[in-house]
Amino acid sequence: MKEMKADILHRIKQNKANPKPLPDYAAFGYDFDPREKFTEVMEAVGGKVLHQKGKINAAQLANLFGEGISIYSGVEDFSSTLDVSSLSPKDLPPIEVVILPVQLAVAENGACYLDESVLPHRVLPFICQHLIFVLEAKSIVGNMHEALEKIDLSQQGFSVFIAGPSKTADIEQALVIGAQGARSLTVFIRQ
């Protein structure tokens, strides 16, 4: 194994071009209102955006998903209907709704960022049927450059940008929402 690595690196050293400079660049500006843009983009990819004053309540969720659904909640507003920490990841499929706080969101593409610190299981936001994000309005940045200036990917074992409900267009380019991950994404923006 060591030899294989040395061999590959040796060939690279022999074959690579003369050094070229690494460009430096600042975040590009933008001419939109981040909150408006975020809503526009999120809705365009099939997500739902709701402006929320105060706590999310049970009636709201019942309104969205019906009564008696199983919920994991990662926000204070609301308590989970089952204790996921005692379950193994493979026992999670009965979970219908997962509510998670989002650290930051990106207006230009609707991407919402969260990391392992809010996930009792990494698979949680993928395996649930419906996903809810709770986002502070002030945490919406303009573009990806800004987002990556604000976060540190080396801090957590896993982190992810999620920019809508799971989707596919693999059958004749027809857009289908709800491919393998969450069938819906609702973002509550809190002022």
Place this chain on the structure above:
Amino acid sequence: MSKHPQKAADFIANEARTDWHDQSLWVVREKRDKLAKGIAEWEELRELASQIKDHTLSHLDHYLEEFEKNALANGVQVHWAKDAETHNHIVHDILQKQKVRRLVKSKSMLTEECGLNPFLEKQGIEIIDTDLGERIIQLKDEPPSHIVMPAIHLKKEEIGELFHEKLQTEKGATDPQYLTEAARQHLRSHFLQADAALSGVNFAVAETGGVTVCTNEGNADMGIHLAPVQIHCMGLEKVIPRQKDLGVFTRLLARSATGQPITIYTSHHLKPKPGGEMHIVIVDNGRSEQLGREDFRNSLKCIRCGACMNTCPIYRRSGGHSYDYTVPGPIGSILTPGKDLKKYSDLPFASTLCGSCTDVCPVKIDIHQQLYKWRQIIAEEGHLPKAKAREMSMAAKVLSSPKAYRRATKWMRRLMRFLPRPLLYLNRNVWGKQRELPQVPRQTFKDWYKHEGNES
């Protein structure tokens, strides 16, 4: 007739289907245009992406070592593979140690390139491709025809029939929503049973030692987070220096690929899950050699968005399978000659050199210039028909001498004017199969100029 032209002709024989294929991909190209045009700094981003990649490739050993060092510190096991075979053995060894019988895979062109599936199947491991398009072609036992939309060549009726046979969907069902739901249920059961998950890598960040994986379906994450063992296989050109560089590349990738602002999921895998194992396999398989080909090294900048395929008027009208390689289309046509010059000698000629590929490329690979340069090498190494070489050397003699030019064109004009039509349009006249030859005017420009034009 060599391979690509024949396969293309076979594809085009069904003209309605060709039109359908062409239009499906053109729509993706239009979506890409719309999204690109929404970013004022688009051309600057392309230039930055290109420079970051140029820099990285010129310090590739350094960044790979930095990446490995950080990954190891994160508790990741890093493996190096010089070729496809070694790669396959490394993956198999990992699976064997953990007694893995069932592997779920998300889309990875690299494992396709290495022939991992057939290799593992021979060892008795069940391997399930989980991207919907990949699963479709796996069930159909076909190679992908596009690197981003692997089943773009299939119609929903064909997929409906396939799913009826393999997944017991209703006979005659063709609704994409219905078929996707069936695949969702089918794949969920495989995710839950898998002992290991394997994914490709979009970007390997040297600064963090983590790998970024982009999908729309969420299939990579489903597999990776459910199975105790996760494996990420990457070509060694996937490394980028800094976290911040992800900003440039993620802004370009999905917009170029499918005309989306970003893929639905952009995951950064840094450390193994609690109680789990994480492996990264770094694969060479000819890449370090390509790095040494000055004229062609920048093909390694490719981020596999597929935009060059969607825009290529030849790809759209001949289908991915006509290229006979994992990565088809313009980018494939500059990667393949470095792998096997003789076998793929037809591909650099499957282009009009229109240059559209170069202009859509988000990392500014000069694809059509490289096609031109491969042509020179292919001709020089004698991989073109002898008759072609003779023809060209004759043309060269005629066109470099005014006297010979006059003589030859005089003859050609006479033949074209006075030869009876059946003789002029013999089978050997390929131009004339579906096209008329130009009409021959009484006078050439030269004749006119000599007699009339010169007077002024």
Place this chain on the structure above:
Amino acid sequence: MNIGLFIPCYVDQFYPQVGIASLELLQNLGCKVHYPMQQSCCGQPMANAGFEKDAIPTYEHFVRTFSSYDYIVAPSGSCTYHVRKHYDLLPQSQEVMHVRERSLDLAEFLVDVMKLDKIESRFPHKVGLHQSCHGLRGLRLASGSERVQSSFSKIRDVLNLVDEIEFVELDRQDECCGFGGTFAVNEEAISVKMGKDRIQDHKSKGAEVIVAGDMSCLMHLEGIMRRNKENIPVRHFVEILNGTQL
């Protein structure tokens, strides 16, 4: 300003009217134009087929023929592109560099050097403009649909000086026609299919004439149309500038 007129080999043979229109137009604009009789070809047919080295004598002949002119002007984006971008195999002597730098497509010459802003010509027809690829993406005669930049087209600009001209808007504003030199015979099936698709786009938009800056594209499109008994005429833009009517 001494201009050497380069008339590509196939234009010389099949489309002398394009050469004549180029010469007359430039002369009417007051340019001193000369057509060196010993000229033949830029060498592109060999080079694109992979036989660049065989083309060297043709390159040398081209440089010898044209090195004494201030500008070398050709009614062809493709040939001009070849001279400008692909004469790397020659030692880059002063003559070679001069010829490369000063080779201009006619549209470039009219817009960038002559700063043409009016013309005595009338063409009361709906025109479908075919953007030939080498001029478009090689010489940047127009903004391509792929790039994010403000829109421009040098050929369209000069044609817009013609009275009563009208343009049709195509579904695919700059898709390749499928000619591609030896591609037209190497990949005959696709080449013809691309041509048919291009024609259909123009036809469905009501183009009365297909106009381009390269006769090679038009030779291919015309060949397909004549075989299929479709009758949209083709013209080089210089013919319209010079007052040729349909």
